[in-house]
Amino acid sequence: MKPNSSSSQQVVVRPAASTTGLLFVLLLVAFTACNYSSLIRTDRLLDAASPHVKTTSAASACDVTRGEWVPDPSAPYYTNATCPFIDGRQDCIKYGKPELASILRWRWQPHGCDLPRFDPAAFLRLVRHRSMAFVGDSVARNHMQSLMCLLSKVEYPQEIQPKDCIHCTRSYHYHEHNFTVTVFWTPFLFMDPHNVYLDEPDPEWANAIAGYDYVVLNGAKWFTRPVVLHEGGRVLGCSDCGDPNATYVPPHVAVRAAFRTALRALRDAPGFRGRVVVRTVAPPHYENGKWYDGGNCLRTRPVRSDEAAAALPETGAAFHAAQVEEFRAAAAGAASLDEPGRFVLMDVSEMMQMRGDGHPGQYGHWPHEKVGFGIDCVHWCLPGPIDAWGELLLHLLTN
Template sequence: MKLQSIELPFGKNQSLHKSPKIVLLVIFTLVFLIVIPYYPLLKYPLYLVKNSSEPSSFYDSNDELISVQSINEKCDLFSGEWIPNPDAPYYTNTTCWAIHEHQNCMKYGRPDSEFMKWRWKPHGCNLPIFNPAQFLEVVRGKSLAFVGDSVGRNQMQSLICLLSRVEYPIDVSYTPDEHFKRWRYMSYNFTLATFWTPHLVKGEEADNNGPTHTGLFNLYLDEFDEEWTTQVEEFDYLIISAGHWFFRPMVYYENHQIVGCHYCLLDNVTDLTMYYGYRKAFRTAFKAINSLKNYKGITFLRTYAPSHFENGLWNQGGNCVRTKPFRSNEIKLDDQNLELYMAQVEEFRKAEKEGKKKGLRYRLLDTTQAMLLRPDGHPSRYGHWPHENVTLYNDCVHWCLPGPIDTWSDFLLEMLKREGVRSHEEKLQYLSDRKLPVR
């Protein structure tokens, strides 16, 4: 049977049975022209570059997974408003075992639930709701460590709960100390870890050997905290954070000598304020990362998340009883919150500049503005039973789970999705700066 002629792009009729090589050439040309614009996305599995058709139990039906638009998006993810999200939450306190008791707000009787039903909407672009299967594919074969205090642990537990819709991890911790946990997702060879370091630098309680505890800490601002600095070299991602422990009384040491303090009330010791210690602690923490010989990972600074005590300090009856978010025009970052935020970001920029000389990557996970607008997301008195004697009776520092802290995983995943393009651009710049040939 004779094949019919077809019109080829070359402008004349030719028969298929006479010109198979030409047909193959046309096909390869078309594929080349179609695929090349999407080349940056090819490092991801195919289902990550199109809308999901998976069951809604895993995905938000309105969620576009990844697109050229989201990869190349230039808008600021961290400037926006909270908008209603009736589909939330994506887990509950009964479906996730990873929730810390003090953040298990529904267990302890919180009467309202609207605080769980918001999502972050950046100005000028969209932030997709966290997709657990997509995240686990992106981090397959990798490892992520949270380095900081209990708010960092709060973030890790939120991530575990969000991922629980796909898989639960197994405990592979190297110590029984709950401050240093490791979890592995076996199907994805992905490891999560948390390293407890509330001040980021070497520190100790001043009266640690005495019969009483005054809460005064000695901080060695120029010394690495080896509990984490000797452990993180192997990780692909670090998320560094710290903040609320710096409000406590502290004595500052440098070169093994007292240089000042914060609210220590000691004779002949200058009060240098908490901002001095906070800045120096981040400087030393970033110096530690930049000094690691074999570290090739990406360092995220998760910026300071403000507390929301009203009508008193944390230990003077202050509380947080609001039940809905602020709008961005109703509150601004100022006073202590602004000082702490600026100190850590300025040190981050310095470390980023130094790190680039070694080809290291730093990223700003800027949660401060979004969380400033969420006075409704804290446990308050719903992190314990009413008769319990706890240190933080009204907790306006940590975040209920489920709750607004889940959005930090939305931010993290979107940043990881954009990372391929950004890392490629920075690598080219690094090679160019070093006058190395680029192909």
């Protein structure tokens, strides 16, 4: 556009005024910069004086372990009619757990961000030509079966060397994706469930682990049982073994030693360079007694994070602290060896403490059946809250 005559006149008279304006702007910038650097110094002093104050920006990573269970009318991902891998004792649909429809229709919602829904196709693409081992107690098997049910929308696996057993190692192979998943049943992470050698990992998983790309490690609840603990070739003591002359070892101390040994074994295993996911304790929810003297889990909804029941009980909190501290030590050791991200924490304790409604309870068998573990407030219904672990696992492995 061609300028008009009045505009030309304005351009002629501006230079003198522009010089004055430019000087003013420069002075203003200098004054602002001086004050801004003072503000920075003040902020740094405040930060140093208040180490517990943490500023969170929109770009900060979301903590997926803190949040609430929110209604989800589209849940669950599967049923016992669509997934054949559900252990009968966790088939709460089959055995008619009361109000199950409302119990299942929740999903985990972290504070301040969204946890993506589980995408079975994306998960199988991620693990194509790879393998994953679940190492731990029967909740590890519960977790693996949940994952297989989540993946069943895309592919069913075939069991490798089928076994008719519960407490044993079992493997499954997804042929289309060349993905193998295995559960090593090792409740103490050691070989003998009665005499635990805290510095000797179970050779069944320790000797086979080099062939796996991912390991999901858990274990805690068995340490509350009577057991004799050994370390360094001698008897260290026992946990609830009934011997008044024996040295008492608190269960969380044994859990700490067990995780230290297992994580070191994974770090040092010849040929194993995979990623280790440390899953924290998923607390049981027995109320009004234990599993053997009338305790039960009769809740029918999740609790909120601000309710008293959302706080971990003393034993669970001690287990959780031991697991997290040993994870941090292992992660720091890996980082010092220039292997950051080799150890990953999957902290499910708080979110699962809020789901006392998600256990089979007395609905893992028919009322007339006599079973040893008659009221189950330890394992999780399938489908159920444990399916959120698949969402967490996919999130951790892709971030």
